[in-house]
Amino acid sequence: MNQVTEHGGGVWSLRVPIPDNPLGHTLVHVLDTDRGPVLVDTGWDDPGSWTELIGGLGALGIGIGDVHGVVITHHHPDHHGLSGRVREESGAWIAMHAADTAVVRRTRESDPGTWLDYLARKLAAAGAPEEHLAPLRAARSGGRTGTLPGLGAALPDREIVPGELLDLAGRRLRAVWTPGHTPGHVCLHLEEEHPAGLPGRGRLFSGDHLLPGISPHIGLYEDPDDQTVTDPLGDYLDSLERIGRLGVAEVLPAHQHAFTDSAGRVRELLDHHEERLTGLLALLAVPLTPWQLAERMEWNRPWDRIPYGSRNIAVSEAEAHLRRLVKLGRAEAVAGTEPVTFVAV
Template sequence: MTQVTEHGGGVWSLRVPIPDNPLGHTLVHVLDTDRGPVLVDTGWDDPASWDELTGGLDALGLSVREVHGVVITHHHPDHHGLSGRVREESGAWIAMHAADTAVVRRTRESEPGTWFDYLARKLAAVGAPEDHIAPLRAARAAGRMRTLPGLRSALPDREIVPGELLDLAGRRLRAIWTPGHTPGHVCLHLEEEHPSRLPGHGRLFSGDHLLPGISPHIGLYEDPDESPKLSTSFEQGGPPSETDPLGDYLDSLERIGRLGVAEVLPAHQHAFTDAAGRVRELLDHHEERLTGLLALLATPLTPWQLAERMEWNRPWEQIPYGSRNIAVSEAEAHVRRLVKLGRAEPVPGTAPVTYVAV
């Protein structure tokens, strides 16, 4: 497929590959400003991805050295991975929401082994079998900690403040805080007439928040600092914190649906219209999933057991190791939402903790 897509009005997208990932690529958007090009996200930190990013800029008659700024929708490595290298080449500033900057800082400052310990304890607490946890312990013992992506992601220079216009000369780009996929995810509303005069109010760089054919992963916000208190919290019959990522995501979706944008420019798949329709589909999807989980929780289950029984894009036996960790985090987020709504509760005295519908 064509690497560069023109969206009109001084906006382009570049397909930057994600190695060994079914998503295939990140759409890095280029926004022309009076001070030079600004990137919305940068792609995965990989030599082939860097070549595609710089090659795409070259195809637009631009050099990476001309990049004026980088606006990050969220901290995940397929979005933020190349930001540091872009800054090294160009002197560009990097902007990110404070909540995701805190994740980047915490990850950089934590010993890599801390993350392996955290994941192992977390998986044990939600009922993962020992044969699933053993590879994490083996990787830590063998010193393979530094292979995790994002351990040394670039710290941003600027804070994205929700509701405010970004300092982009000649453009009106307003930040909208849309937590859920990450605690500091932002969408970016380009408050300018659509170049093709489509009906609606401007365009939306939606990151991973609103995608045309994928429901983004919503799991618990991870924090290795929870690790020492994790087991105790679960033994007492409750989760280690009170965050509600799925509730955050659903609330954020409704805010985006009310914007009335003419077109959505997401970070994966393709541009699309009818944002409000897609928001309704996603709200309905999660309500159906919550209803289905309540039926499963007629019998007490751990989050791991719940994940094994949930519907995924393939049978549980065929889901790869790393994807199972993502799946169980998603199961936890949905259980957390049901507990918040008073539709499920932890069973006192169970370890690992089980949940049951009420």
């Protein structure tokens, strides 16, 4: 498949591979401005991904030194991974929402062992069995902590402020804060007439918030030092409705492909999560820990075939759904249970 797609009106997308990942690639968008090209996301920090990014830009007649700025939808390594290298090679600025900048700073400053301890504590509290916790403890005691992605992610130079136009010469790109997938996820609304005249209000770089055929992962916001009980799924559903009301002509997501019916896709995702919450209430007819709930939830494959790391993500997603049900008054923690179980009310 062609690596470069032209979307018209000075916008292109480049396919940048994600190594060993079923998603396959990140769509890095290139936006032409009066001060030079600006990238929306950069792709995974991997030599092969870097080669593809350089090649895609080259196909557009852009050298890496020409890049003026980098706008990051969220801090995940398949989006922000190559940002630091782009900045080193070009002098480009990097912009990110403050909530995700805080995640990057915390990750850079914390000892990886501290993160493994935190993860082990969280999973134990969620009811993970000892055989799942043992490899984490072994990695901690053996000092095998250098493989965690994002440890050296670049700190941005600029803050993306929700509701404000980004400082892009000759373009109208407005930041829309869409927490849920991460605390600082932003979509970027290109408030310019669609180049092909499609009806609607411009185009939306949607990152991972709104994808045509995937429901993005909604897990817990990880901050070992913050005791606030957040509600990421509630944040995500609110953000989805906000995006649905924008009425954009076309969505340019960071995975899969561009699509037009944003309001229809928003409705599908809202319905999907409502069905999922209803299904979880049926499971919670008996008290379950978050781990037990994750084991019983429907995933894209049976639980016994879900790899180790993905189980951690699944449990985080189960907890996010539990928090939503508790907040809605549809489930509650069972007093005196250790690890804590939850039951429908």
